[in-house]
Amino acid sequence: MDVTSPAYDVERMRSDFPILRRNVHGRGLVYLDSASSSQAPRQVLDAMYQHHRGHHANIGRAAHALAAEAGAAYENARSRVAAFVGARPGQVVFTGNATEAINLVAHAFVARESRQPADPRFRLGPGDEVVVTEMEHHSNLVPWQLLCQRTGATLRWISLTDDGHLDLSRLDRVINRRTRLVSWVHVSNLLGTVNPTREIVDRARAVGALTLLDGSQSVPHRPVDVRALDVDFLVFTGHKMCGPTGIGVLCGRVDLLDAMPPLLTGGGMVATVDLTEATFLPAPARFEAGTPAITQAVGLAAAVDYLNALGMTAVRDHERQLTRYTLDALGTMAGLRILGPPATAERGGVVSFVVDGWEPAAVARHLDRHGVQVRAGRHCAAPVCRRYGVPGTVRASLHLYNTRADIDRLVAALPDVTTARHRPLPPPGVPHGERCP
Numbered sequence: 001m002d003v004t005s006p007a008y009d010v011e012r013m014r015s016d017f018p019i020l021r022r023n024v025h026g027r028g029l030v031y032l033d034s035a036s037s038s039q040a041p042r043q044v045l046d047a048m049y050q051h052h053r054g055h056h057a058n059i060g061r062a063a064h065a066l067a068a069e070a071g072a073a074y075e076n077a078r079s080r081v082a083a084f085v086g087a088r089p090g091q092v093v094f095t096g097n098a099t100e101a102i103n104l105v106a107h108a109f110v111a112r113e114s115r116q117p118a119d120p121r122f123r124l125g126p127g128d129e130v131v132v133t134e135m136e137h138h139s140n141l142v143p144w145q146l147l148c149q150r151t152g153a154t155l156r157w158i159s160l161t162d163d164g165h166l167d168l169s170r171l172d173r174v175i176n177r178r179t180r181l182v183s184w185v186h187v188s189n190l191l192g193t194v195n196p197t198r199e200i201v202d203r204a205r206a207v208g209a210l211t212l213l214d215g216s217q218s219v220p221h222r223p224v225d226v227r228a229l230d231v232d233f234l235v236f237t238g239h240k241m242c243g244p245t246g247i248g249v250l251c252g253r254v255d256l257l258d259a260m261p262p263l264l265t266g267g268g269m270v271a272t273v274d275l276t277e278a279t280f281l282p283a284p285a286r287f288e289a290g291t292p293a294i295t296q297a298v299g300l301a302a303a304v305d306y307l308n309a310l311g312m313t314a315v316r317d318h319e320r321q322l323t324r325y326t327l328d329a330l331g332t333m334a335g336l337r338i339l340g341p342p343a344t345a346e347r348g349g350v351v352s353f354v355v356d357g358w359e360p361a362a363v364a365r366h367l368d369r370h371g372v373q374v375r376a377g378r379h380c381a382a383p384v385c386r387r388y389g390v391p392g393t394v395r396a397s398l399h400l401y402n403t404r405a406d407i408d409r410l411v412a413a414l415p416d417v418t419t420a421r422h423r424p425l426p427p428p429g430v431p432h433g434e435r436c437p
């Protein structure tokens with residue numbers, strides 16, 4: 001599909017996003033930071049407003065009409081979000097974000113010698129191994145580091161090739177009989193690499209390991225079906241898929257969710273309580289203690305409806321062609337190095353680059369003065385930057401509302417960087433102190 005095809009009318013779609021009409025520093029906004037947080041269409045904003053305006057109440061706490069309406073809206077949102085990734089409602093746990101979803105799974109594991117009740121699949125100890133990849137976002141790395149420190153297990157990783165792919169040549173050695181869990185990113189938030197799932201899942205299954213896939217950069221951009229992926233857990237987050245902040249999803253196998261202890265405890269997740277003990281409701285309720293993000297769930301369901309109306313295949317094809325246009329445009333510029341695979345079939349709509357002799361933040365500040373919003377830094381993927389010898393990158397990330405005109409604006413602004421005040425690059429490994437969703 002050509003990006004100008006009437007079947008995918010970007011200009012009409014852009015009218016759904018009020019923020020795209022604003023100016024920044026006197027220039028029309030070009031938003032190229034959707035890998036960090038995407039923009040929300042008016043359909044999502046209206047859904048949340050209408051819920052607050054006419055149905056706001058707590059769920060499961062009263063027999064009155066507003067409570068019933070709020071509860072129905074919340075569970076209806078769960079059903080729509082589940083269907084979006086090919087799951088059943090009982091598989092979907094609403095969390096605060098993808099980071100919390102990953103931590104919820106990590107929290108389920110206990111030390112092998114612990115007296116805590118735990119399913120054997122969630123016991124770890126010396127000699128056991130957890131496998132990640134070298135390209136993980138910190139949210140899918142640090143929880144496993146702490147888990148291994150807590151239990152005595154060993155953390156291993158699948159390395160990167162020079163062109164930004166996972167090196168699967170030693171997969172059978174890295175994922176072995178000692179492996180208990182494999183957790184990896186579907187699409188890299190820095191390199192844009194689309195990682196294989198079938199080969200990794202098959203190898204994990206062969207050794208009896210659990211699998212977790214971070215879909216934060218894939219679920220918003222391409223068709224994703226948890227049944228076809230065959231992973232045990234899938235996590236993603238609302239604010240990257242045209243929805244609100246403050247809500248994410250853990251989608252898991254029901255038998256595993258039922259075997260996991262809650263991360264948070266309190267009201268709404270208990271079956272019985274007395275002064276000395278409590279029993280917990282089945283999943284997903286046992287993981288949603290207290291007042292949940294009801295309005296955010298309504299907004300996320302509206303975002304899912306919006307994406308479904310466009311068609312995720314069309315979204316993927318649009319972004320793939322726009323990614324190719326971006327790579328070709330930036331690839332002609334002297335002194336600019338692009339990280340990640342060169343082929344668009346192997347990458348999502350994330351293009352990270354460095355400009356020779358310039359700190360990424362200085363490039364991003366210059367682009368901001370031209371109305372072009374990009375992200376600069378390590379993008380919570382410090383090991384990737386270290387692997388490729390850069391302290392950070394400039395990242396332009398695309399979504400369904402971006403156009404070739406956006407890329408033209410980016411490219412037109414970049415040459416001006418050569419006239420700006422030179423700032424030398426810090427050595428690799430120097431902290432940037434950034435927040436990097």
